[in-house]
Every structure is written in structure tokens, then in C-alpha cells.
Amino acid sequence: MDSPVEIPYKSFIKVDRKSDISIYMQITNQLINAIQRGYLPFGTKLPGTRILSQTLEVHRNTIVNVYEELYAQGWIEIQPNKGTFIIGKDQEKPIKIRDFENSNLENYPKTAGFSFKTSNILDNPFEHSNCEYIFNDGIPDIRLTQIDQHSRIYSSILKRKAHKIGQYNQDGSEFFKQNLSQYLNLSRGLPISKNNLLITRSTEMSIYIVSEILLSQNDTVLVGELSYFSVNMIFQKTGVKIETISIDNEGINVEEVRKICEKQKVRMLYLTPHHHYPTTVALSAQRRLELLNLAHEFGFIILEDDYDYEFHYDKSPILPLASADTSGMVIYIGSFGKSLAPGFRTGFIVAPENLMIEMRKYLGIIDRQGDVLMEHVLGEMISEGEINRYLKKSLKIYQERRDHFSLLLEQNLKEFINFQKPSGGLAIWAEWKYPVNLMHFSRECAKNNLFIPKTLLYQNKNLTAMRLGYGNFNFNEMEKSIEIFHKTLKSLI
Known part of the structure; x- marks a missing residue:
């Protein structure tokens, strides 16, 4: 095996004296990295502690600690009167030490060593710019959020009630769900209990869960001719067939919906009736009733996305379709705290209890930890009337x-x-x-x-x-x- 002095240790061991990680652990980790990548194969003799300390310009005791750590972890063995050697599986042929000068142990692999599926559908459509x-x-304008006040409430709850909240039950804070269900009942006319609520991180997470449970490949989903691109991406990834419905100054064209339903089986209609995205037009009261009747007649699901219900100015907002649904055909998704600081916002799904059982299973897989403290903060903001103010x-x-x-x-x-x-x-x-x-x-x-x-x-x-x-x-x-x-x-x- 090559002589230890011939190995350019300083080319692949870099010491950062400003790092919070101790110097001896920095050297230890980089030596282990070199062993794992085959740069220091089985049988390689390491230099003595004095020589390596001089090479790396560190105290000899540092290298003594390095070797002790390597020995404790099982990477080296010490043979009396012979030296310190890398432990590993015997090789049939000696391994030639690789060219360190043309390699960089700090570089992570640029490509995966295996094949995997790619998706053009999920390409990030969002752009960023440094323009003023x-x-x-x-x-919403984050500058309007009362971050200091929100933080005080969070800190107060953390001190006063953290020990009472208990463990996360994969379905969110019961306190928040209780207060949110009452809030939605009063503000949006939804006659629900906490058992009809699922707390999510965002509208996209809500729609993903709904799609995983309710949609299958080649199902037909109706959306507006102009619709929210992120939602369409989720539907397309599910493998459904998307058909578009025209939009006019009263919202989605209900007659087109009927004609399609008379020709083929429709599984779901996705719409944003309060302010259609992107045109902002509100779905008329007459068309709301017609859509509910069509859903009952043809058996398709209405997925109602009320993404900006909190922002209405001129008159009382139109109540959601879900508030008038008596047949269990509407799934209502929305957001809460959209005008608050980003970390204080959340999403939710409203649906019949039997569907909630399945939704909780999926939430338990993709967001088991949740944020029960933050949800408790939001629940307290509702109960104290802070959110309304x-x-x-x-x-x-x-x-x-x-x-x-x-x-x-x-x-x-x-x-x-x-x-x-x-x-x-x-x-x-x-x-x-x-x-x-x-x-x-x-x-x-x-x-x-x-x-x-x-x-x-x-x-x-x-x-x-x-x-x-x-x-x-x-x-x-x-x-x-x-x-x-x-x-x-x-x-x-």
C-alpha cells in the first residue's frame, strides 16, 4: 500500500477555524468521507500523529483525538510496532489510491446513479425578479401584518399552555378546530362541527389530498376556461381528463356543464365562485342553485375553492355553495389568516364526516407533525375576537x-x-x-x-x-x- 506521506491529506482535509464544529471532528468527518468514497481504501497506513499534525498545521493532541474517534467508530485499527491502518473488507486486488488533485471530496454527486420518473407537469411556473x-x-401586504403582536400571543401560549396542549394527534389542535368551526358557521353560514374540518398547510395541500382520495386516472374534471394553474397541475398529475367551461359576467356557464354531463360521466367540478380566479367575477345566485341541482342530478362532486373570502368590501359576501348543500356533494376548501404574517396562515377542508376519516389518513402521512402551537394561537385569536379586529x-x-x-x-x-x-x-x-x-x-x-x-x-x-x-x-x-x-x-x- 502507498506510503502515508505520499497521500496529499491537505488537499482534501480543510479546517475551518471559525466553525462551531470542533477541529478534531472536522478532520474526523473528512477522513471518514475519504474512506467511504474509496480514496483511503482498506489497508491504507495513516501517518503518525506528529507527522499528520504538522501536515495539517494543528496541535498533535487534535490528531490524537481524531484517531481515538476513528478507532471508537471502527474505521481504523492500531497494530503494535506497525502503525495505524484503515479497516475494511479484504480486496482481491490492491486498490490504487485515486487522484486527489483532480477530485474534491466536498462535492456532492451532480447526478443520481439511478433512473427515476420526471414530470414536466410540475415544473415551477413561478418567476422571481430584483425589480423594485x-x-x-x-x-396581502406583509408590511401591514402585526408581527410583533402575533409573536407575543405565540410566546404567551408557549409559556402558559404548551404543557396542556399535549401531543399532536395528526388532525390538528382540537381547540383551533372548535373555534374555527364556530367562526365559519357565523361568518360563512357553514353549519359544521369540528368533526367536519381538516387543517392543512395550504390550498394546494387541500386539493392534493382531495384528488388522491376522490380522483382516478381518466376521470373527467371540469374547470373554468381560465382557472388556477397550480390546481390544474395537481389534476393533471393525477391523470384525469380536464374539460374547460366558459366564463361570462355571471361566472361559470352552467348550461355547458349540463350538456357535458348529458354526454359523459363527470366526476368533479372545480370552481372559485366567490371571486373567480383569475377574472374576479362572482358566480350569480341563480347559477349557484342550478349547479347544486346539477350535482345532485348527475352525481358529480363540487370542489369549492374560496381562496379570498376574507377580502370583501362593498357589501356582505355571498355565502358559499357549501352553506346550501343538503346532499353532501360539495367539498369546501379555504384559507384562514391570509392577511396575517406568512407563518400564521393555514388552510382547511370542510367535508362530511365519513370522508374526513379518509382525509385524516392522508394528512397523517404527509403532515403528521403539524404545528399544534401555531394552530392554538389562531384558535385564541378567534376566541378573543382578535382576528375580527x-x-x-x-x-x-x-x-x-x-x-x-x-x-x-x-x-x-x-x-x-x-x-x-x-x-x-x-x-x-x-x-x-x-x-x-x-x-x-x-x-x-x-x-x-x-x-x-x-x-x-x-x-x-x-x-x-x-x-x-x-x-x-x-x-x-x-x-x-x-x-x-x-x-x-x-x-x-
């Missing part, structure tokens, strides 16, 4: 922003776009009066410090439109964004 002004699809304050600000953003669009862009001021939500749907290459327009805006992600652009031979979120902008930021928007547009005409 960024449009989104309707996200916070929503009332933030809604006033978002309504003012909606009105100001609408005014800016009217003053600066009315010759180019048509839009209706929405009754709620945090975004405006703008349709262009004539075709514009939206991707090119987006790139030109980015050059002027305004980023418009491709997920907000909707363009085909019949439609040129954008979904423009305003909730994250204050008045000054809105004005600067529209100024850049208008200036870029003028330069392209």
Missing part, C-alpha cells in the same frame, strides 16, 4: 388601495384596457382592447424596474388579459408602477 416594483396575482382594520386599507388602483387605471390606461372594479379580493382583471404581445411587454417593463410574471398573463387568439394584484402596493408604489406601465406601453406603440 412587482405585480402579483393578489397577495385585525380584519376590520386591514380591510379598510385594502379597500382604499383597490379604489386608488382602479382610479389610476382609469386615468392612465382606459384607452388600452377594460376592467371592472371588483367587489373584493386583492387583484383586478384587465382585458386589452386590442392584441399586445404580453410576453414582450413584460420583458420591456422589467427593463424599467417593473416585473410582471408570466403567470399573470393570459393570451390566446380570442383573449389578451392580465391579472394585476394591488394589495402589496401602497399608493406611491401603485403610482410608480402604473407610470412605468404606461411609459413602456407608449414606447411600444
